Amino acid sequence: MVPGTRARFFRGTLVSVISLSALDLTLAAMLVLALAGVTLWARLGVGRSLLIASVRTVLQLLLVGLVLQALFDHARLGWVALMALVMLAIAGYEVMARQERRFVGFWGYGIGAATMFVSSFAVTVLALTTMVGPSPWWEPQYAIPLLGMLLGNTMTGIALGLDRLTQTVWRERRVIEGRLALGDSWVNATATMRREASRSGLMPTINAMAAAGVVSLPGMMTGQILAGVPPVEAVKYQILIMFLIAAGTGFGALGAVWFASRRLFDHRARLRLDRLRPGRR
Amino acid sequence: MDCLLEIEALQTAQLGPVDLCLQAGELVQITGVSGSGKSLLLRAVADLDPNQGIVRLDGVERGHIAPTDWRRQVAYVPAETAWWGLRVVEHFPPGSDPQLALSWLALFSLPEESLDWEVERLSSGERQRLGLLRAFLNRPRVLLLDEPTANLDLENTRRIERAVRGYLAEQGAGALWVSHDTLQRNRLGGRILEIRDGRLIG
Incomplete structure (x- = not known):
C-alpha cells in the first residue's frame, strides 16, 4: 500500500x-x-x-x-428513511422555488413533492430490490446516493415541465377559454401545452443520454473510476443509473404535468388561473 | 312566463346578484360603462368563471348539464375571437357538420373558400364573422355576445347584426348582446338593460 x-x-x-x-x-x-x-x-x-x-x-x-x-x-432503516424524507422535502422546495407562476397554497409545494415521491422513491426501491440488490436492500451506501441522483434529476425535469406548463397556459389563456367556449374539453384545449411541457421536462434526460460518454463523462462513472473501480464496472453502473434517471424523470414529469393541468381546471372545467400566483417581476 | 334562459341570483365576487329571463327568439342588449361587469355577467352565464346562483336552460338547471354541453348550447363569443390553428376550418367544433358551415357562409357574406383561408391573413371583420360562424355550428340555444363588433367598421358590423338576427329567427334562440354603441342599440332594438356596479337595472 x-x-x-x-x-x-x-x-x-x-x-x-x-x-x-x-x-x-x-x-x-x-x-x-x-x-x-x-x-x-x-x-x-x-x-x-x-x-x-x-x-x-x-x-x-x-x-x-x-x-x-x-x-x-448506524445503518438502520429508520435513519435511512428519515434521510430520504429530508432529501425529498428539500427537493420539493427547490421545485417550488423554480416556478415563475406556482400554484397558491399547498399545491405549490405538493404537486412537485408528491410526483417526485412517487417517481423517485418507486424507481429507487425497485432498483435496490431487483437490480442492485444489496443486503439489506436499504443499505445506506447504495440507497442514499441512488436516491440522491434520482431526486436531483427528477427535480429538474419536474420543475421544467411545471414551469413550462403554467407559463404557456397563462400566456394562452385566451385560446384555452376560446376553445372551452366552443364546447371543447379542457383535455383538448390544453393538449398542445401539456405535450410541450412534458417534452421540456424530458429533454434534459434525453440529451444527457445521447451525449453520455461522447461529449461528457457522467459524474458518477468518473467518480467510481477515480475511486479505482474497473471502468467496465463503472460503465455498467452508469448505464443502470441513466436508465433509472430517464424512467424516474420521465414518469415524474409526465405525472406532474398531468396533475398540474388538472389543478388548473375545476369540476365545471373552468380555467382557474386564480390558483396560480402572479408572476415575479 | 316560460324562459329560454333563466338566471336567478347569479353572483361572483364582483357581480350581482343578477336575475334575468331571456325568451326564445329574444335579443336583450346589455349596456354599461366599462368595468361595470358586462363581460363578467356573460362569462358567469357561460360558466367560464366561478359563480353562484341558478341558471336554467329550457328549465334544466346548469348543474345537470356537463360543462362542455352547456358551453355548446350557451355560446360565449368575445370581442376578439381566439385562433390557434393554421386554417379556418381547423377551428370548427369537433364533429360539426361541414354542410351546415357551407350553408351559413352566405348568411355572413363569406365565400365558400373562406374555410380554407389562413387565419393569419384574415381581416378583423372576417375573423369576427368566422368566429361567430364556428359558434353557430354547435347550434347554440343562447348567444352571449361580448361586444362582437367592437373593432369593426359599419359594413362588417351590419353583417354581424344581420347574421345574428337571422340565426335567432331561424333557430328560435336567444341572445344577450353587450354593446357600447348607441346607434347599434337603436338598430338592434329589443329590451335594453343597464349594468351598474355589477347589478342589472331594467
Missing part, C-alpha cells in the same frame, strides 16, 4: 483511493479565488455570489459528508 491511500473493497475487489490532503483542497480553492479576482477586475458583478457559492459548497458537502458517515456507521 502506498502511504496516503486507503484500501477499500468494491464487490470483493480491492480498490484504492488517493486521499486528498487539506493542501490539495487549498490549491483548488486558490483557482476559485483567482477566478473571483478576474470577475471583480472585469466588473461582472458575480464575484460576491461566486464566493458565497464556493463557501456553500464547502459547508454543505462537509455537512452531508458527516451525515453520511454517521448514517453508514
Whole structure:
C-alpha cells in the first residue's frame, strides 16, 4: 500500500483511493479565488455570489459528508428513511422555488413533492430490490446516493415541465377559454401545452443520454473510476443509473404535468388561473 | 312566463346578484360603462368563471348539464375571437357538420373558400364573422355576445347584426348582446338593460 491511500473493497475487489490532503483542497480553492479576482477586475458583478457559492459548497458537502458517515456507521432503516424524507422535502422546495407562476397554497409545494415521491422513491426501491440488490436492500451506501441522483434529476425535469406548463397556459389563456367556449374539453384545449411541457421536462434526460460518454463523462462513472473501480464496472453502473434517471424523470414529469393541468381546471372545467400566483417581476 | 334562459341570483365576487329571463327568439342588449361587469355577467352565464346562483336552460338547471354541453348550447363569443390553428376550418367544433358551415357562409357574406383561408391573413371583420360562424355550428340555444363588433367598421358590423338576427329567427334562440354603441342599440332594438356596479337595472 502506498502511504496516503486507503484500501477499500468494491464487490470483493480491492480498490484504492488517493486521499486528498487539506493542501490539495487549498490549491483548488486558490483557482476559485483567482477566478473571483478576474470577475471583480472585469466588473461582472458575480464575484460576491461566486464566493458565497464556493463557501456553500464547502459547508454543505462537509455537512452531508458527516451525515453520511454517521448514517453508514448506524445503518438502520429508520435513519435511512428519515434521510430520504429530508432529501425529498428539500427537493420539493427547490421545485417550488423554480416556478415563475406556482400554484397558491399547498399545491405549490405538493404537486412537485408528491410526483417526485412517487417517481423517485418507486424507481429507487425497485432498483435496490431487483437490480442492485444489496443486503439489506436499504443499505445506506447504495440507497442514499441512488436516491440522491434520482431526486436531483427528477427535480429538474419536474420543475421544467411545471414551469413550462403554467407559463404557456397563462400566456394562452385566451385560446384555452376560446376553445372551452366552443364546447371543447379542457383535455383538448390544453393538449398542445401539456405535450410541450412534458417534452421540456424530458429533454434534459434525453440529451444527457445521447451525449453520455461522447461529449461528457457522467459524474458518477468518473467518480467510481477515480475511486479505482474497473471502468467496465463503472460503465455498467452508469448505464443502470441513466436508465433509472430517464424512467424516474420521465414518469415524474409526465405525472406532474398531468396533475398540474388538472389543478388548473375545476369540476365545471373552468380555467382557474386564480390558483396560480402572479408572476415575479 | 316560460324562459329560454333563466338566471336567478347569479353572483361572483364582483357581480350581482343578477336575475334575468331571456325568451326564445329574444335579443336583450346589455349596456354599461366599462368595468361595470358586462363581460363578467356573460362569462358567469357561460360558466367560464366561478359563480353562484341558478341558471336554467329550457328549465334544466346548469348543474345537470356537463360543462362542455352547456358551453355548446350557451355560446360565449368575445370581442376578439381566439385562433390557434393554421386554417379556418381547423377551428370548427369537433364533429360539426361541414354542410351546415357551407350553408351559413352566405348568411355572413363569406365565400365558400373562406374555410380554407389562413387565419393569419384574415381581416378583423372576417375573423369576427368566422368566429361567430364556428359558434353557430354547435347550434347554440343562447348567444352571449361580448361586444362582437367592437373593432369593426359599419359594413362588417351590419353583417354581424344581420347574421345574428337571422340565426335567432331561424333557430328560435336567444341572445344577450353587450354593446357600447348607441346607434347599434337603436338598430338592434329589443329590451335594453343597464349594468351598474355589477347589478342589472331594467
